Amino acid sequence: MGKLQFLKQKKFYIHLLAIIVLSFVLLWLTIKLLNVYTRHGKVYELPDFSGMTIEQVEDLYGRSYHFILVDSIYSKTEAPGTIVQQDPLPQAKVKHGRNVYYIIVAKTPERTTMPNLNNLSLRQALVLLESSGLLVKELVYTDHFARNAICEQHYNGKVIKPGTELVKGSKITLYVGLGTDRRNTKLPKLYDTQAEDVQHILNMAGLNLGNETFEDKDSIQYMKVYKMEPPYSKGSVKPGTFVDVWYRSSKKFDFDKERNKMLAEDSLTNAKERQAVLDSLAAINDSIAATQQDIEEDDESYEDDF
Secondary structure (H helix, E strand, O other): OHHHHHHHOHHHHHHHHHHHHHHHHHHHHHHHHHHHHHOOOOOEEOOOOOOOEHHHHHHHHOOOOEEEEEEEEOOOOOOOOEEEEEEOOOOOEEOOOOEEEEEEEOOOOOEEEOOOOOOOEHHHHHHHHHHOOOEEEEEEEEOOOOOOEEEEEEEOOEEOOOOOEEEOOOEEEEEEEOOOOOOOEEOOOOOOOEHHHHHHHHHHOOOEEEEEEEOOOOOHHHEEEEEEEOOHHHOEEOOOOEEEEEEEEOOOOOHHHHHHHHHHHHHHHHHHHHHHHHHHHHHHHHHHHHHHHHHHHHHHHHHHHO
16 A cells, blocks of 8 residues: 555646646647648649749749759750749649759750661651650651651751761651552541640651641640541541641630530430431331332232233
């Protein structure tokens, strides 16, 4: 019993209460400090930095975000030293202090060498061309027994030899074999495709990118295809056909709603076509039945005559 005498002392309960209160205070302080450190519940909309230099961005937003350069690309249309891509994307919900990765336009053009594409398949040639930092100007189909085989490679209207030094982003014309069957190529479905992916998809299908129309003023990263000509419903076209494309901004145009509308219209069209076929078959069956009936009546009349 002597060991439990401290339970009868007032000082023990005072100390116990002080320990409990201090524990709650420390727990409350820890939670508060964690909220401050992690900025719990406080998110901000990330601005669009495209078109700005890193000096401008650091001056305006350097205290709010940590900017990290990941790459540079050469562009003839964008100002050198300006930001062209960012991650996270604009309007993303982020916390202050977040790392923002960006790509800028190089101030001096990078150089590369022309690869040897002759006798490669079109797909192999496109992959090798892109890995060398070069672009396709046009696919020209020509008489050749091997379909989609590269016959010649041209730059500025002249044959270019492998190993020739070029500025990255230079456009190459590829002469491609038609093959012996000369069959059409299938149109790819471009609806809702990012603008930056359109030419690659068309070239892979053996087609060329025609006129591009941007119906909204917005950053290229938001632009998506909403119409193409020839339309996807045409099915197939001649190899090398130029496909015109119209773009809308995904921030201003509801692609999902329009897709559902098109699916509903397609279903209605298919239903009408099926009904028309059924009506035609029914008419044919009625005609056959009427013909058979006439034959039977003629046979009966013939028997009556005899």
